[in-house]
Amino acid sequence: MDKAMLDLARQAMAKAHAPYSGFHVGAVVRGANGRLYAGCNVENAAYPEGWCAETTAIAAMVMDGETRIVEVAVMGRGEGLVTPCGGCRQRIREFAVGDVPIHICAPEGLRRTLTLGELLPLSFGPEHLV
Ligand code: THU
Numbered sequence: 001m002d003k004a005m006l007d008l009a010r011q012a013m014a015k016a017h018a019p020y021s022g023f024h025v026g027a028v029v030r031g032a033n034g035r036l037y038a039g040c041n042v043e044n045a046a047y048p049e050g051w052c053a054e055t056t057a058i059a060a061m062v063m064d065g066e067t068r069i070v071e072v073a074v075m076g077r078g079e080g081l082v083t084p085c086g087g088c089r090q091r092i093r094e095f096a097v098g099d100v101p102i103h104i105c106a107p108e109g110l111r112r113t114l115t116l117g118e119l120l121p122l123s124f125g126p127e128h129l130v
Helices: 003-014 053-063 086-093
Strands: 025-031 036-040 069-076 101-106 109-115
Touching (some): 003 036, 003 053, 003 101, 025 053, 036 053, 053 086
Parallel strands (some): 069 101
Antiparallel strands (some): 025 036, 101 109
């Protein structure tokens, strides 16, 4: 993961709207076009209506006309690795194949890199519908 991706994840995390959990998350996806798209989690007073940082980043990418993800970074604080939630693994899967790297980061830097296939094995994707 390059510095631009890490810096952008840090900036995205700082924008999190997380007044209820206090858990700030930043996410960055790199499109096949080489561009980086950032997102933060956006919580809501009606709790289930909030959404994850990865979801925001994916929406920004799609709005830019890109539909292939080649790299992902997720950043959060705490002891445990902040890996994408189950729903976000599937949302990433819509636009990515199994060998796409997912960098799990803390504000200090990279903690671990996993592939989408490791996080979501035997996944269901768009190819199943053709
Ligand atoms: N969250 C994310 O944004 N991404 C993840 O990968 C894990 C969880 C958010 C959702 C919620 O706003 C907060 O973290 C606590 O669950």
